[in-house]
Amino acid sequence: MTDGSNQKTIVSLDTKPIVTVFVTSESSSSERRFNKDITIGALKERLEPITGVPIATMQIKLFDKNDQFICSLNDNTKKLGFYSVMDYCRLQVDDLNPYRTKNEWTDVSKVKKFEISEEEYNKRNDSVRHFLQKNKLGQYSEENQLHLEKENDPEGYFEEAQNIKVGDRCEVNAESKTGMPKRGTVKYVGKTEFKPGYWIGIAYDEPQGKHNGTVKGKTYFTCLPKYGVFVRPNKVTIGDFPEEDFDLDDDDLLDEL
Numbered sequence: 235m236t237d238g239s240n241q242k243t244i245v246s247l248d249t250k251p252i253v254t255v256f257v258t259s260e261s262s263s264s265e266r267r268f269n270k271d272i273t274i275g276a277l278k279e280r281l282e283p284i285t286g287v288p289i290a291t292m293q294i295k296l297f298d299k300n301d302q303f304i305c306s307l308n309d310n311t312k313k314l315g316f317y318s319v320m321d322y323c324r325l326q327v328d329d330l331n332p333y334r335t336k337n338e339w340t341d342v343s344k345v346k347k348f349e350i351s352e353e354e355y356n357k358r359n360d361s362v363r364h365f366l367q368k369n370k371l372g373q374y375s376e377e378n379q380l381h382l383e384k385e386n387d388p389e390g391y392f393e394e395a396q397n398i399k400v401g402d403r404c405e406v407n408a409e410s411k412t413g414m415p416k417r418g419t420v421k422y423v424g425k426t427e428f429k430p431g432y433w434i435g436i437a438y439d440e441p442q443g444k445h446n447g448t449v450k451g452k453t454y455f456t457c458l459p460k461y462g463v464f465v466r467p468n469k470v471t472i473g474d475f476p477e478e479d480f481d482l483d484d485d486d487l488l489d490e491l
């Protein structure tokens with residue numbers, strides 16, 4: 235509009251009192267909301283704990299949504315809205331102190347680390363390891379200790395292996411709580427040369443294994459590549475697990491429809 239002297243007056247269409255901006259510095263990046271009525275001096279007070287840059291040596295640069303430099307906010311008495319800051323502009327906060335060491339507080343390689351020998355750590359009674367050992371938790375639980383004994387025993391898992399025979403259909407327990415068990419057929423039951431104790435060789439129904447039945451040059455059974463696996467007997471459940479048909483022909487697809 236005009237004021238009668240043919241001079242145009244520009245009126246901003248953005249009347250929102252709150253503006254959302256990105257605040258970036260050498261050590262941080264975050265999304266913040268500020269009132270446009272805040273002065274640059276008060277804004278610096280807000281930005282100091284966020285960025286770690288002291289007010290006395292702080293410089294704020296304004297970038298638009300396309301990350302193009304607009305100007306520096308140098309006048310502490312002016313309000314943020316004076317600089318026509320729009321939503322999702324970026325405020326780059328820099329430290330103008332020439333004596334400050336760059337990355338002084340963010341470079342963890344400069345932090346002196348506390349180190350202790352394994353022998354000294356074992357003597358401490360305030361460590362996590364001591365707590366787990368005392369309460370028989372985690373790797374120090376009775377169940378896990380029994381498992382470790384069997385892993386190193388030449389006759390380990392003998393009893394569990396007696397209930398499994400070649401040709402049995404089976405499921406292998408999932409390694410995690412969210413995983414699914416894998417189905418297959420038992421191809422081998424007995425000892426191996428790669429580790430002590432008894433092992434179960436399985437040919438999976440799908441290529442979810444690690445080999446073709448040959449491990450370190452010795453063939454224990456034969457199957458397609460990536461279908462074979464060895465697991466401990468306690469990971470195997472024997473049962474009537476039919477093999478799923480993953481290769482349906484056209485007629486089967488029509489029947490399903």
